[in-house]
């Protein structure tokens with residue numbers, strides 16, 4: 001009988017919009033590996049749909065959290081305490097930038113657009129970790145989702161690249177802060193995948209083809225591959241890993257010419 005690597009663990013995946021969400025693939029993979037999972041929805045309206053999806057799995061339930069509201073993060077911690085007591089993992093899988101800031105010239109990003117992208121896509125990880133700090137078990141694991149646009153200038157990704165750079169730096173600092181408690185913090189960096197958030201970036205289809213054409217591995221990659229690596233990072237198999245960025249992009253990031 002194969003061992004389930006998340007057997008007995010409880011955790012959150014924040015957030016999910018639909019079945020294409022990377023977070024949904026992670027939540028399903030975590031449940032399949034024995035975990036009890038709370039999946040987040042940003043609004044009550046999303047929660048109806050996500051609740052229906054979660055209802056298909058006995059070990060999954062839905063909770064609502066919008067990262068732009070401090071009070072909702074406090075409420076999240078209360079819900080976690082009531083529902084789970086302590087948790088073993090948090091998957092932060094959320095980002096937002098204004099649509100007009102995901103095309104054209106980066107130089108045209110407004111002050112407000114810059115602040116919004118950084119707030120929801122990077123600061124939210126810090127805020128979640130702070131709100132949930134007392135809920136984490138010793139040996140808990142935190143994983144967030146970044147993208148190569150953090151270190152390379154990728155056309156149209158623009159302000160989201162700056163937000164992902166901040167997110168990756170935040171992961172390293174959070175790893176230092178939470179490390180003494182045995183808590184690990186890591187980043188998964190997927191290649192482009194067709195989701196609602198990704199479709200906000202102009203030229204997504206071209207990006208997907210470009211990466212698939214040039215990556216060392218020629219087979220398709222997507223949510224399933226990202227979920228597999230995330231489950232590894234949530235499991236005790238990665239006990240010695242913290243502050244890292246693991247790419248799930250068929251090796252694209254390593255290729256020069």
Ligand SMILES: NC(=O)c1ccc[n+]([C@@H]2O[C@H](COP(=O)([O-])OP(=O)(O)OC[C@H]3O[C@@H](n4cnc5c(N)ncnc54)[C@H](O)[C@@H]3O)[C@@H](O)[C@H]2O)c1
Pocket residue numbers: 015016017018020021022023041042065066067068092093094095096120145146147189190191192193194195196197198
């Ligand atoms: N799809 C890709 O190509 C790709 C590649 C690399 C990284 N990522 C990252 O993966 C993560 C998940 O994105 P996805 O592609 O699954 O898209 P998605 O649209 O399915 O998920 C994005 C989630 O962010 C949530 N969100 C946005 N604003 C929020 C707010 N104010 N409060 C709380 N939640 C909020 C949305 O509700 C949604 O559930 C994001 O961080 C994204 O940047 C995606």
